[in-house]
Amino acid sequence: MSLSKLETNQAGVQKRSSKRVKIDWIQYQFLLPSLFLILLINLYPFLSGLLYSFKEGTLIKQGAFVGIDNYIALLQMSEFWHSLYFSAIFGLCSVVGSYLFGLAFALMLNQEVWGRGFFRVALLVPWIIPSIVSIVGWRWLIGDQSGLANQVIGWFGMAPINFLGTEEGAIFSVILIKIWRSFPFMMISLLAALQTINHDLYEAAQIDGAGRWKSFWYITVPSIKMISIVCWILMTIWCFNDFDTIWLLTEGGPANATENLIVLAYKYTFTKNNVGLGSAIAIISLIILMVLAWLLLKRQEKDE
Numbered sequence: 001m002s003l004s005k006l007e008t009n010q011a012g013v014q015k016r017s018s019k020r021v022k023i024d025w026i027q028y029q030f031l032l033p034s035l036f037l038i039l040l041i042n043l044y045p046f047l048s049g050l051l052y053s054f055k056e057g058t059l060i061k062q063g064a065f066v067g068i069d070n071y072i073a074l075l076q077m078s079e080f081w082h083s084l085y086f087s088a089i090f091g092l093c094s095v096v097g098s099y100l101f102g103l104a105f106a107l108m109l110n111q112e113v114w115g116r117g118f119f120r121v122a123l124l125v126p127w128i129i130p131s132i133v134s135i136v137g138w139r140w141l142i143g144d145q146s147g148l149a150n151q152v153i154g155w156f157g158m159a160p161i162n163f164l165g166t167e168e169g170a171i172f173s174v175i176l177i178k179i180w181r182s183f184p185f186m187m188i189s190l191l192a193a194l195q196t197i198n199h200d201l202y203e204a205a206q207i208d209g210a211g212r213w214k215s216f217w218y219i220t221v222p223s224i225k226m227i228s229i230v231c232w233i234l235m236t237i238w239c240f241n242d243f244d245t246i247w248l249l250t251e252g253g254p255a256n257a258t259e260n261l262i263v264l265a266y267k268y269t270f271t272k273n274n275v276g277l278g279s280a281i282a283i284i285s286l287i288i289l290m291v292l293a294w295l296l297l298k299r300q301e302k303d304e
Contacts, residue, residue, distance in 0.1 A: 053282075062275075091239040094179055094182060097179035099183075099186050106194055127181065167255060170253065174249055205218070237289055240260075246259075
């Protein structure tokens with residue numbers, strides 16, 4: 001082959017290669033409006049909150065730049081550490097409780113039981129009804145000594161219980177109600193995972209002499225592990241950021257016993273009008289959630 005023909009062939013290959021790597025920018029132009037809205041709704045508030053956390057001032061007027069003084073002040077506040085402790089207890093108990101109840105109901109509904117269709121719908125009610133409706137209903141039940149729960153207790157000659165008036169009672173109540181509101185999400189997610197398991201595995205295990213517990217531990221648990229980790233991540237974020245359950249029930253009381261970081265950030269920002277400390281609390285909450293999500297995702301990658 002002559003040199004001129006070789007150069008011609010190389011030029012043709014380069015021309016075809018340039019055509020192959022040509023990017024169609026039209027599709028990206030269609031995405032620009034949506035991308036702009038996402039950045040406007042999510043990124044701008046985040047950057048604004050991050051900036052406020054390094055300043056002092058109020059909602060009306062920004063103050064001077066103070067650096068990390070707000071974060072240092074938070075670390076020296078017992079109120080912050082108490083809220084962090086309660087957030088951890090509230091999140092841990094709510095995630096574990098909702099997962100156990102959700103798994104139990106999912107295992108039940110995965111069997112051929114009477115009224116399975118009805119129970120699948122009925123057990124979703126706590127998840128689908130608006131939070132304001134469910135919390136008002138719970139306050140009607142346990143809000144004070146004249147609530148329905150105490151009326152029922154009185155029928156048995158027992159003294160009324162102040163569910164939301166004591167620290168222990170309020171903590172127990174908000175965790176219980178959060179579990180009640182959250183377990184349907186766990187249930188429906190785990191039920192979907194259970195229905196993908198091949199029943200031949202259980203039949204083979206039964207032939208080999210494995211009982212129900214071993215079949216559950218060595219077949220069911222590994223099969224639902226991935227979806228369980230995803231549920232734990234989502235539920236941890238939702239519990240840690242839960243504002244409406246606590247605020248509508250107790251407003252963080254009594255004596256700040258049920259005050260989590262989100263309620264504390266709200267109080268400092270909108271009640272005490274200290275935007276710097278409120279924003280710093282929100283940023284710390286975000287960092288904690290990102291670390292927890294990263295750890296769970298790393299665990300998921302390791303299992304895969």
